Amino acid sequence: MQATAIAHPNVALIKYWGKQDVATNLPAVGSLSLTLGGLATRTTVSFAADLERDELVINGALDAGALSRVTRCLDMLRLRAGVEHRARVTSANDFPTGAGLASSASGYAALVTAAAAALQADISADELDLIARIGSGSAPRSLHAGIVLLEKTADVTGMKCRSVAAPDDWPLSVIVAVTTRQPKDVSSTGGMESSRKTSPCYQAWVDTHPADLTAALDRVERRDFESLAEISEHSCLKMHAVAMSSVPALVYWSGATVACMQRIRELRKAGVPVFFTIDAGPQLKAVCLPEAASQVHEALAELPGVVDVLDSNLGYGAQTES
Ligand code: PMV
Numbered sequence: 001m002q003a004t005a006i007a008h009p010n011v012a013l014i015k016y017w018g019k020q021d022v023a024t025n026l027p028a029v030g031s032l033s034l035t036l037g038g039l040a041t042r043t044t045v046s047f048a049a050d051l052e053r054d055e056l057v058i059n060g061a062l063d064a065g066a067l068s069r070v071t072r073c074l075d076m077l078r079l080r081a082g083v084e085h086r087a088r089v090t091s092a093n094d095f096p097t098g099a100g101l102a103s104s105a106s107g108y109a110a111l112v113t114a115a116a117a118a119l120q121a122d123i124s125a126d127e128l129d130l131i132a133r134i135g136s137g138s139a140p141r142s143l144h145a146g147i148v149l150l151e152k153t154a155d156v157t158g159m160k161c162r163s164v165a166a167p168d169d170w171p172l173s174v175i176v177a178v179t180t181r182q183p184k185d186v187s188s189t190g191g192m193e194s195s196r197k198t199s200p201c202y203q204a205w206v207d208t209h210p211a212d213l214t215a216a217l218d219r220v221e222r223r224d225f226e227s228l229a230e231i232s233e234h235s236c237l238k239m240h241a242v243a244m245s246s247v248p249a250l251v252y253w254s255g256a257t258v259a260c261m262q263r264i265r266e267l268r269k270a271g272v273p274v275f276f277t278i279d280a281g282p283q284l285k286a287v288c289l290p291e292a293a294s295q296v297h298e299a300l301a302e303l304p305g306v307v308d309v310l311d312s313n314l315g316y317g318a319q320t321e322s
Contacts, residue, residue: 001046001047001048001083001085001118001119002044002045002046002047002118003044003045003114003115003117003118003320003321004042004043004044004045004114004320004321005042005043005109005110005111005113005114005117005318005319005320005321006040006041006042006110006318006319006321007040007041007043007105007106007107007109007110007113007142007143007317007318007319008035008036008037008038008039008040008041008106008142008315008316008318009035009036009039009041009095009101009102009103009105009106009142010033010034010035010036010102010105010106010138010141010142010148011033011034011036011102011174011277011279011285011287012031012032012033012034012138012141012235012277012279013032013033013034013216013228013231013232013235013277013287014030014031014032014209014212014213014216014231014232014235015029015031015235015236015238015239015277015279016028016029016030016031016137016138016150017029017191017192017195017205017239017242017243018192018195018196018202018205018206018242019137019189019192019193019196020158021158022189022193024130024133024134024158025133025134025135025136025137025189026133026137026158026159027137027150027152027159028196028206029152029205029206029209029210029213030149030150030151030152030159030209030210030213031138031141031149031150031213032147032148032149032150032164032213032216032217032220033138033141033147033148033150034146034147034148034172034174034287034314035141035142035144035145035146035148035167035314035315035316035317036102036174036176036312036314036315037167037312037313037314037315037316038174038310038311038312038313038315039093039094039095039101039106039176039310039312040093040094040095040106041091041092041093041094041103041106041107041109041110042091042092042094042110042321043089043090043091043092043107043110043111043114044089044090044091044114045074045087045088045089045111045114045115045118046087046088046118047083047085047086047087047115047118047119048085048086048087048088049085051085051086051087051088052086053086054067054070054071054074054086054087054088054089055067055086055087055088055089056070056089056091057088057089057090057091058091058092058093058097058107059091059092059093059097060092066104066107069108069134069135070089070111070135072134072135073108073111073112073115073131073132073134073135074087074089074111074115076131076134077112077115077116077119077121077123077131078119080119080121080123080127081119081120081121083119087115087118089111089115091107091110091111093106093107095310096178096181097183101176101178101279101281101283102138102142102279104135104136104138104139105136105138105139105141105142106139106142106318107135107136107139108132108134108135108136108139108142109132109139109140109142109143109317109318110142110318111132111135112128112131112132112135112139112143112318113128113143113318113319113320114320116128117320125143126157126160126161128143129143129159129160129161130157130159133159137188138150140159140161141161142317142318143161143317143318144161144162144163144317145163145166145167145314145315145316145317146163146164146165146166146167146168146169146170146314146315146316147163147164147165147169147170147220147314148161148162148163148164149161149162149163149164149213149217151213163317164217164220164221165220167313167314167315167316170220170223170314171290171313171314172287172288172289172290172313172314173287173288173289173290173292173293173296173311173312173313174285174286174287174288174311174312174313174314175285175286175288175293175296175297175300175309175310175311175312176283176284176285176286176309176310176311176312177256177260177283177284177285177286177300177301177303177306177309178283178306178307178308178309178310179254179256179257179260179282179283179284179305179306179307180254180282180283180307181307181308184252184280184281186250186280187280188279188280191243191246191250191252191280194246194247194248194250195242195243195246195250198246198247199242199243199245199246199247200245201238201241201242201245202242205238205239205242208238212231212234212235212238215227215231216228216231216232216235219231225273225289226273228275229268229273229274229275229287230275232275232277232287233275233276233277235277236276236277236278240252240253240278243280250280252278252279252280252281252282253278253282254282254305255305256282256303256304256305256306257278257282257283257284259303259304259305260276260284260286260300260303260306261276261278261284263299263300263303264276264284264286264296267292267295267296267299272288272292272295272296273288273289273291273292274286274287274288274289274292274296275287275288284300286300290313293311297309297311
């Protein structure tokens with residue numbers, strides 16, 4: 001009863017920030033994301049009769065912090081499969097963990113994919129999305145390929161997640177400027193809850209979000225890079241405005257993050273097809289057309305404070321390894 005899965009992190013163009021229900025990680029707003037083929041989490045799950053409890057090893061070290069959430073996901077899968085065995089979960093990322101590069105999204109997507117395969121359970125893609133969501137609100141997006149829509153629905157599940165463009169339908173490159181390898185101080189869940197309770201901008205964020213999502217989807221459908229750039233940067237900056245106006249203030253950027261933003265804006269002004277987005281951490285992700293990728297990589301790499309630059313294209317949803 002063992003299987004291995006590979007999943008990629010994702011980055012949202014139209015951001016998710018805020019939960020409608022914390023216990024099940026039901027997002028307060030939808031989101032639109034890119035699955036990043038160049039970065040990967042590889043996870044092996046083995047169920048065994050002689051294990052007394054679930055075990056989690058991330059990047060070679062036992063991880064007690066995430067274990068209870070992992071066990072919640074595994075319990076849902078065990079219930080579906082009618083199996084009681086505990087599991088050993090071994091996971092490794094080929095990129096910095098817990099530093100705003102969506103390692104939790106790829107981690108939970110790989111976990112549920114590997115565990116469902118190990119249990120040989122017949123679980124639909126929609127159900128797997130809901131189970132991955134228990135781990136992290138953005139994890140269902142990593143189960144899908146290319147450009148991914150997570151929409152809010154009125155049914156009991158509260159959401160539906162699907163790919164709206166395969167990686168080859170509209171090839172895009174994502175260049176990640178890593179400005180620190182340190183894990184962040186405030187988790188996104190903690191930050192979102194603080195914003196919901198204290199930011200005077202939170203309700204405006206929730207109210208204006210559906211129009212941003214509809215506009216972005218239309219721009220993806222028309223393959224209109226320039227206007228997708230505008231709405232994506234708007235969504236990113238609006239999310240950070242909500243975070244910054246929380247009490248206490250949540251400032252996820254470093255000086256290097258701001259320098260990267262300015263460089264990307266200068267490049268776009270000069271006609272280079274590129275825009276930026278930033279999650280709950282100081283790394284900047286530049287989205288560009290593939291022909292601009294090496295120019296964007298070089299421009300970010302030469303900025304002081306940028307410790308590494310990672311290149312990615314769009315990738316596939318989580319898959320088991322044969
Ligand atoms: O799924 P979480 O809890 O890691 O939240 C992710 C939230 C952001 O990355 C900041 C935005 C997003 O939509 O990915």
